[in-house]
Amino acid sequence: MSVNSTTPPPRTSTFARPDGPLSRKNVLMAAALVLAGSLGVQVSSALASGLFSTFGTxxxxxxxxxxxxxxxxxxxxPKLRGRSRSNWLGIAIYGASMAAMNMCLYAAIERLPLGVAVTLEFLGPITVALLASRRITEALCAVGALAGVVLIAGPGGHFDLIGYAFGLGAALFFGLYTVFSARVGKTNDSMSGLALSVAFAAVLSLPFGIPVLHLVDLNSAGILLVSATIGVVLTFTADTLAARVSSSRVVGTLFSIDPVVGAVAGAVILGQSLTLTAVLGIVAVVGSGAALVWASGSNPPHVPER
Structure with missing residues (x-):
């Protein structure tokens, strides 16, 4: 989670602009970017998992x-001067949601089966997609993607109140991440905004990093560098650009790619077996994404305002 940012006319001229109509090309481009980000999440997670025993999650x-x-x-x-209050607010919320959704998800995974935690977290972006849907087709695509994620994750009957609270917290912050990836992405200096958002996330999470900073050696530093580049820089950049060329309602549905990539990677790389329900879930997610692309075909191209 699989899973980033955007001359004057005022910096906020596109900041709060509502999502416009989209072309099929834009949705395909967004899907490719989200897929790239999801691949980055999976690769970086595999690398970072070896550091958990030393630094903790x-x-x-x-x-x-x-x-x-x-x-x-x-x-x-990025320049710090000349930014409006609303621009700084968007950057801060985007960064805070990055840090908070990671912390909540890790806390949920410690108490719940991975499938349950993943499904709960995905409620965030799918809710954004449903609320922002302008046509019944888009809403059905979002519901289909959610059904697919449930099948892939295979949540069982395990219940832990605190775990569910963290899972729903991850959903809340993933929803905010989805919304503000679009808002920061559609500003004129989106990449600078992304850099500041990630810096804000880093500052917020420092209380967990400072106590283990002295444990970093040459080997772990190299792993952290590669993992951060692939799993944070690449993923968040791809997400922000995907939101820039499409909308929060589109990326909210496309984020369902994350569990698909995870399931396929587990089968191909780790030799894990795929159940029939997981295969059906993958088909449901891919079908929902294809339907979303098809449904966008009749819309005129969308060009972000300058």
């Missing part, structure tokens, strides 16, 4: 945000 997440923030700030060198 939250410590590893914090250090990855710190490394990613330094990379993005060095590349885009």
């Amino acid at each position: 939250l410590g590893t997440s914090s250090l990855r945000f710190l490394v990613a923030a330094l990379i993005l700030l060095a590349i885009f060198r």
Whole structure:
């Protein structure tokens, strides 16, 4: 989660602009970007998992945000002056949602089966997609994607009140992430906004990273660098660009790609078997995504305002 940002006319001229009509090309481009981000999440998670025993899950997440923030700030060198209050608010909420959804998801996974936690988290972006849907076709695509995720994850009857609370918290922040990836993505300096958002996430998560910072050695530093580049820089950049060329309602549905990529990667790389229900879930998600692309074909092209 699988899973990023955007001359003057005022910086906020496109910040709160409502989603416009989309072309099939835009939705296909968004799907490709979300897929790239999802692949980055899976690869980086595999790399980062080897660090959990040393830094803990939250410590590893914090250090990855710190490394990613330094990379993005060095590349885009964002200006701090000249930004409106609403622009800073969007950047702050985007960054806070990044940090919070990771922490809540990790806390949920410690108490719930992975499938349950993943399904709960996905309620966030799918709710955004449903609320923002303008046609019944889009709403049905979102529902179909949710059904597919439930089948892939295979949630069982395990119940843990605190675990569910963290899972729903992850859903809330994933929903905010979905909304503000579009808002930051549609600003004129989206990449600078992304860099500042990731820096904000890094600062918020520092209390988990500082206590383990002294444990970083040359080997773990290399793993953190690669994991942060692939799993944070690449993924969040892809997500922000996907939201820039499409909308929150589209990426909210497309984020269902994450559990599909995870299931397929587990089968191909780790030799894990896919159940019939998981295969049906993959078909449902892919079919919902294809239907979303098809439904967008009759719409005129969408060009972000300048």
